[in-house]
Amino acid sequence: xNSSNMxxxxxxxxxxxVVSGSAVGLGNFLRFPGLAAKYGGGLFMIPYFISMLLxxxxxxxxxxxxxxxxxxxxxxxxxxIFRAVSGRRGGQYFGIVALLxxxxxxxxxxxxxxxxLGYAWYYLCGVFNSGPFATGEAVDYKNFFANHVxxxxxxxxxxxxxxxxxxxxxxxxxxxxxxxxxxLSKGIETFCKIAMPALIFAAILVLIRVLTLGTPNPELxxxxxxxxxxxxxxxxxxxxxxxxxxxxxxxxxEMWLEAAGQVFFSLSxxxxxxxxxxxxxxxxxxxxxxxxxASSTNVFCEVCLGGLITVPAAFIFLGPxxxxxxxxxxxxxxxxTLPDVFERMQFGPxxxxxxxxxxxxxxxxxxxxxxxxxxxFLEEGxxxxxxxxxxxxxxxxxxxxxxxxxxxxxxxxxxxMDFWVGTFLIFILxxxxxxxxxxxxGIEKGMNEAHRGAHLRIPKVFNVIIKYVCPxxxxxxxxxxxxxxxxxxxxxxxxxxxxxLNHPDVHITVGFVAILxxxxxxxxxxxxxxWDQLRPIKEGxxx
Amino acid sequence: MDTSGWIFLLGSVVSVTAxxxxxxxxxxSLPPSEEEDLHGxxxxxxxxxx
Numbered sequence: 001x002n003s004s005n006m007x008x009x010x011x012x013x014x015x016x017x018v019v020s021g022s023a024v025g026l027g028n029f030l031r032f033p034g035l036a037a038k039y040g041g042g043l044f045m046i047p048y049f050i051s052m053l054l055x056x057x058x059x060x061x062x063x064x065x066x067x068x069x070x071x072x073x074x075x076x077x078x079x080x081i082f083r084a085v086s087g088r089r090g091g092q093y094f095g096i097v098a099l100l101x102x103x104x105x106x107x108x109x110x111x112x113x114x115x116x117l118g119y120a121w122y123y124l125c126g127v128f129n130s131g132p133f134a135t136g137e138a139v140d141y142k143n144f145f146a147n148h149v150x151x152x153x154x155x156x157x158x159x160x161x162x163x164x165x166x167x168x169x170x171x172x173x174x175x176x177x178x179x180x181x182x183x184l185s186k187g188i189e190t191f192c193k194i195a196m197p198a199l200i201f202a203a204i205l206v207l208i209r210v211l212t213l214g215t216p217n218p219e220l221x222x223x224x225x226x227x228x229x230x231x232x233x234x235x236x237x238x239x240x241x242x243x244x245x246x247x248x249x250x251x252x253x254e255m256w257l258e259a260a261g262q263v264f265f266s267l268s269x270x271x272x273x274x275x276x277x278x279x280x281x282x283x284x285x286x287x288x289x290x291x292x293x294a295s296s297t298n299v300f301c302e303v304c305l306g307g308l309i310t311v312p313a314a315f316i317f318l319g320p321x322x323x324x325x326x327x328x329x330x331x332x333x334x335x336x337t338l339p340d341v342f343e344r345m346q347f348g349p350x351x352x353x354x355x356x357x358x359x360x361x362x363x364x365x366x367x368x369x370x371x372x373x374x375x376x377f378l379e380e381g382x383x384x385x386x387x388x389x390x391x392x393x394x395x396x397x398x399x400x401x402x403x404x405x406x407x408x409x410x411x412x413x414x415x416x417m418d419f420w421v422g423t424f425l426i427f428i429l430x431x432x433x434x435x436x437x438x439x440x441x442g443i444e445k446g447m448n449e450a451h452r453g454a455h456l457r458i459p460k461v462f463n464v465i466i467k468y469v470c471p472x473x474x475x476x477x478x479x480x481x482x483x484x485x486x487x488x489x490x491x492x493x494x495x496x497x498x499x500x501l502n503h504p505d506v507h508i509t510v511g512f513v514a515i516l517x518x519x520x521x522x523x524x525x526x527x528x529x530x531w532d533q534l535r536p537i538k539e540g541x542x543x
Numbered sequence: 544m545d546t547s548g549w550i551f552l553l554g555s556v557v558s559v560t561a562x563x564x565x566x567x568x569x570x571x572s573l574p575p576s577e578e579e580d581l582h583g584x585x586x587x588x589x590x591x592x593x
Contacts, residue, residue: 012570042551049555230544233552293566300563304556455569 008280014189016290019277020297021192021365023268024199026112028302029359030330033232033310035262038327039255040236046250047259052299055477056263058470059430060295061458062437063269064287065450067278069441074535076279077377078272079524083531085436092528096520097429098272099377102370103393104421104513105271107400108414109370110176113363114168115149115335116356121168123353128339142336150408154505157405169405173398175364180371181390184280188368195361196297202358203305209351210313216345223319228312231320253480260477261423267298268366270430276373284453292456301362310338317341331411334359371397381527396516403512412499413509419485419496421513427481431474438467 009015036044070081079095086094122128148165150157157165179187215224241247249255264270278287314323314337326332342352371393378389407413437446443463450458490497499506544552 011575012573016570042547045551045555226544229552230548233548234545235547235551289566289569293563293570296559296563296566299559303559307555455573 008185008282009189010185011189012285012290014185014193015277015281015285016293016297017192017196018189018365018369019268019274019290019294021196022271022273022277022369023266023294023298023366024196024301025109025266025268025362025366026116026330026334026359027262027266028298029203029306029310029362030334032262032266032302032306034327034330034333035258036307037232037311037323039252039258040249041231042233042235043237043249044255044259047256048262051256051260051263051473052267052295054465054473055260055430055470056267056269057292057295058462058466059264059269059434060267060274060291061288061450061462062433062446062466063274064278064291065446066433066437066441067275068281068283068285068287069449070275071279071281072283075380076276077380077527078275078373079377079527080380080531081275081279082436083528086440089528089532092524092531093521094429094432095272095377095524096517097425097432098275099374099520099524100513100517101271101421101425101429102273102373103397103516104400104417106367106370107397108404108417108422109363109367110172110397110401111149111169111404111414112331113360113367114165114172115145116360116363117172118148118164118168119335119339120353120356120360121164123342123349123356126349128343128349128352141339144339145331145335149411150405151410154409155406157408166405169401172364172367173401176368176371177390177394179364179368180375181386183386184372188372191368192365195365199358199361199365200301200305202354202361203301203309206351206355206358207305207309209345209347210309210316213313213316213345216316220319223316225312225316228315229308231315231323232307232311254484257477257480257484260473261481264426264430265422266302267295268369270426270433271370272373272429273369275433276376277369279376286453286455288450288454288458289456310334313341313345314338317344377523377527381523381530383530400512400516403509407505407509409505412503412505416496416499416506416509417513420500420510424481427474427478431471431478434466434470434474438471443467 009018036048038044066085067081070076070084073084075081075084077095078098079092082094082098083089083092085091146152150165157163179191181187182190210228211225213225215221217223235243237243237248241249268274274291281287310333311323311327314326314333318337318340322337326337338355339352342348342355345351374393374396375386375389378384378392379386384392404413404417437443441449443466446466447458447463486497492498500510
């Protein structure tokens with residue numbers, strides 16, 4: 001038995017905190033409030049909650065169940081789990097997508113994580129409240145951020161050698177790989193058990209500060225807490241449009257697309273991460289209550305904390321125009337607007353430090369989870385030890401992160417990876433898992449499998465939702481996605497498809513992703529040969 | 544903030560908080576999983592095939 005087979009979570013709470021830790025990240029505190037503000041405040045909550053119910057919770061239960069099913073059959077990696085679930089050798093190649101997604105996302109996510117660490121450090125050592133920043137003059141945080149990440153020119157971050165950006169990135173890398181090297185229980189689970197309560201506590205502190213701001217500038221009485229919350233939550237309809245009319249923004253497919261994308265990104269379903277984590281569960285460990293608990297923790301952080309902090313705080317200090325400018329842009333809201341808010345707030349430097357440190361913790365709990373699927377594959381596919389697996393994955397991710405850092409002009413490499421892998425492929429993997437659960441295993445057997453050891457029953461209506469509604473919803477959303485984001489305006493300069501065809505930096509980035517996909521395919525082929533000897537399967541055998 | 548804002552805010556926050564508390568109250572009221580493995584009735588071998 002190799003080491004990966006012996007790994008287990010120490011406690012039930014531990015597994016819930018690890019999975020919710022992988023889900024709670026920057027999307028909860030930056031992306032969600034920005035999208036809600038962009039799409040009519042309270043109105044956005046309607047497609048958001050419908051998507052959460054129809055695809056979020058549904059794919060989550062499927063992924064937990066498939067993972068435990070594969071784990072029982074001795075597989076902890078997504079290629080192995082897909083092989084076991086499909087009962088065919090060919091099924092293991094779905095694992096290319098399931099391995100590629102977390103590895104590629106890690107390469108740019110760790111860079112964003114290092115910005116949070118850098119900003120927390122700047123607040124702690126007084127960079128943002130001393131020297132030129134203490135003059136009371138307006139600070140160009142946009143310019144500051146552009147210099148920090150090298151948006152002006154490719155390679156500018158690396159040109160100065162060991163500057164703050166590079167040091168923060170190295171620290172973030174070291175923390176991630178130290179935790180992953182410590183293993184599932186001693187590293188990831190132990191860290192999440194401390195970090196998750198700590199980040200929720202820090203978020204509550206910032207929330208209390210925001211909700212007690214009152215009207216900080218008496219000259220602008222309309223910029224107060226109540227109106228800030230209203231900007232985020234009021235049902236905003238265009239003039240002359242009622243909730244029941246046909247031109248209601250709810251009929252805009254883009255809003256549904258964004259809501260579905262937010263649910264996927266935020267819950268980390270369709271990433272292949274939950275698949276690996278749940279494979280470490282015991283045969284009769286619960287997956288239904290655990291999956292729902294992890295999802296609800298994530299939604300709590302998103303709606304009850306993220307939804308009450310970011311946009312209201314920005315509104316109170318900067319007014320509706322500035323918030324509207326950056327609504328929909330996580331980076332704009334997080335790294336240009338909020339530092340400006342903290343500068344004007346009493347105890348702003350302290351709140352700024354707590355805020356960026358909580359973002360850093362949230363990002364670490366997510367990024368360590370992105371490494372585990374590949375580690376599990378290297379361990380069980382090639383019988384490698386922890387040290388060898390961590391070293392190989394370290395080399396691959398360092399190279400990918402180097403590309404992200406080097407091609408920093410307009411963050412082109414980061415944006416390209418985020419679109420083609422972090423958005424496009426996630427829909428595909430989500431769809432694969434729902435079809436495997438509802439159609440390959442079969443809905444009755446799938447539900448029986450989910451209910452083994454469950455402390456909660458999945459309502460019967462989910463039989464229909466998983467088998468028909470969810471795949472149909474995903475296909476419709478996916479077609480809309482291709483139509484809106486790829487087909488319409490594909491020839492427009494700067495669009496994703498235009499860049500794919502014409503931009504040399506994008507060619508290199510996408511070429512790297514393609515080479516990695518081929519490499520993973522070869523690795524899965526070799527691992528499959530080994531599994532054929534160890535655990536042969538009969539083609540087409542009934543599951 | 545108008546009435547619609549309060550409805551969406553309170554509706555969302557109360558329902559999500561209630562769901563989270565419900566889930567964790569169920570999780571914390573369960574016996575430790577090791578104990579379950581040793582004493583749980585589901586551990587009886589039924590001969591069922593998966």
